[in-house]
Amino acid sequence: MPRLRPPELIAEWFGLDTDFERAPADPPGAYRRDVWLGVGLVVLAVAGSEVARSAGLLDEATPPWLVALLSAAGALPLVVRRRYPLMVLAVAYTHFLVLGLTVPSIPMTVVLQAVYFVALYSAVAWARDRQAMVVVVGVCLLVMFTWLLWQLAVGSGLQQAAESRGLLDDPPGYLDPITAMVAHIWLVNMAYFLGAIAIGQVSWNAARRRQQLAHQALTIERQSAELQRRAVVSDRLRIARELHDVVAHHVSVIGIQAAAARRLLAKDPVLAAEPLATIESASREAVTQMRGLVGTLRDTGSETGSDGGPDGGSGARSPGPGLTDIPALTAADDGLDVAFSLVAEPPGADAEVPAPVALSLYRTVQEGLANVRKHSTARTASVTVRVDRRSGPSAGAAGSGGTAGSGGSAGFAEVEVLDDGRTRPGSSGTGLGLIGLRERVAAHHGVAEIGPRVTGGYRVRVRLPLPQDPA
Template structure:
């Protein structure tokens, strides 16, 4: 594999071809903070200039004090827009650095302006949205800075005067000539200072890009999870609609058949026959229309399910399971020892549980046992079915009694086997359809409980 060219490595590190553009999370607040920062540094730059004058650094300078204050303020003031226009601010500040440094060299050397130069270069690298333009402007700024530094070391006699006054030229204390060592130290300090600002800015930019990528990935995962949940709910509703159709359609069809038979019998004779034919014919027509409309509606739902990745086939037309089939479900061999208990009050009340209620209890037990086998360390579980025709005084929903299924295990969650939770969504959808209550979650004493209680119709209603 050929090694990438150095220019390609540099371009990749600076994100030249990256689509990411770094902007503040709250631009208005960020730009407001930049204004206050720029104004604060401007005041500090003017104050620092006065301290330098008072300390005697401008003793031989004949320029008026106000000019020095203006030059100091002009170097710091552009930072009020440092993140709004990072490259423009960098160009202005380093142009100031070069022009003022060539005419009044002592001004750029004040401590506050040194901080300003570092912060401006760091901000340009960390916040520039056009990475190619950033490289060009930064390179030009470095050229201006090192050009000024070369000019100062070439023509300035300050270092030589210092070495002569200290006697370092006559008796050098180290292995390197004192003047050469001071020049090298000045260059090393500036290289570390300015390239450190570039490195820190680029590291900050990479960190911001990683955060943006993680945020985008989290949003995508959340969006996909929401879509999967929506699809699971739609699928479960389609199945519930089909099951309700099967049960209700059967009874409505019986009504239609009986009404038609009554109409025919009454039509054979009797004084009341003419009066009875009209209502009975209406019952027959309405029941048949209801069945046809329900079949059309469920067919439409099945077609929608097929478009979403489901199936539109008619499915198994065998009778749906009910309460009586839960015992068979508990006895199925699946690597789990299941204890089944039936509690009925009065005895035999389970036989009168309506089909839709029994089907929902069966599906709940089926899903709960499947979850125990897949996601729990339990080797045993208990399934308890309770059917009680006595009204529950503190809940009006259960005036006709209730039918309940409870699945309990003593295990712990198996590591790395967490499911999507879509099966529990289906259980809650069924409970909501029947206006019942559900208790799903870990037990205080250990293990897990799934308990669903559904209301029974009031007897005689």
């Protein structure tokens, strides 16, 4: 990044090259607080002028009511300091200049000096037009320092003060007393005016940074929502392709069995009942899978290409993985010791788990172990597969209700991935994988339990109901 020249740095610091406008009503209720601030300073200005008059610091020839009126007039414009910051600055410093030329003791009171400081600060901090702000503030500073220079040139107050203290006869320092007094006055005024400008500009820059951070947060939130939506769409399309393969298999089975039944009807009607029963079972399962697919993809948009997702391609695909492929996931030699167990009731029930359910359970284990390896300090984990096709109340209660069109639930299939580690610092993921996992569970009307365990570690458990008729 090239270094900026001093004029460019000043323009950037004052915001001359930006379109940011600070909202005068930010935070809410700011106008009401300005009114209370202005009224409070009016009261303080009147009280301060009376204190100064009673202490003999003001001209005795000025009537008390005029002193109070002029003091209140100086503080009153601050009630609209955020609505019209540049106008308030111009009015306040015109008040200072007029009184400084006519009744110079009044604008030198402490409260009015604070009023002029707040007016300059407000102009820099709240002006919407930064170029106009630079012009107005520059003119005010020029007038103020010109007036100060004129007062020092024609006034004799410093000379009288030095003589009254005996400083001219016995100087206490290395500098000439008059020179030191002039330098002191200039330093105080520079700190006064430049301090108000600096504080006001810091406030304006802070407001601009807050707006930029708010916009960035909104952008990140929108991008995160878009990434989640795309992940959901991608996973739904992957589910659609996988279910397409399974449904295509059942349609092929129906066609073959229908041909066999047609040939057997004329020769042996009793024997033809077996292929017809197979057709009935396959058609029911195909309808069930298609209903789940439609429910899952009902609100899917058309943002993806014709190839159907990241895997893309319309060529031949091999059958999707199932329960028999889960042990291969646990056998990876990457420093994580994974224990695998399979519980099937009755024995062999795992072989009858429908392909879509088996695929979803496989993906669950895949996602769970991937999260352990990426985001956990665990060195050991366990994967448990449970399949229960026993008839009776226990089996029916184990599932989460029957799948639409399947005639009720006939048990459940479940996987559980456990680990005993803690979240690895700085490794938080996007959560998109878990979103896709929940989408799969919803497609099968199942139940998912995902989250940290009370005893430590993390649990990913998914239970899917099984249809009445085995695949």
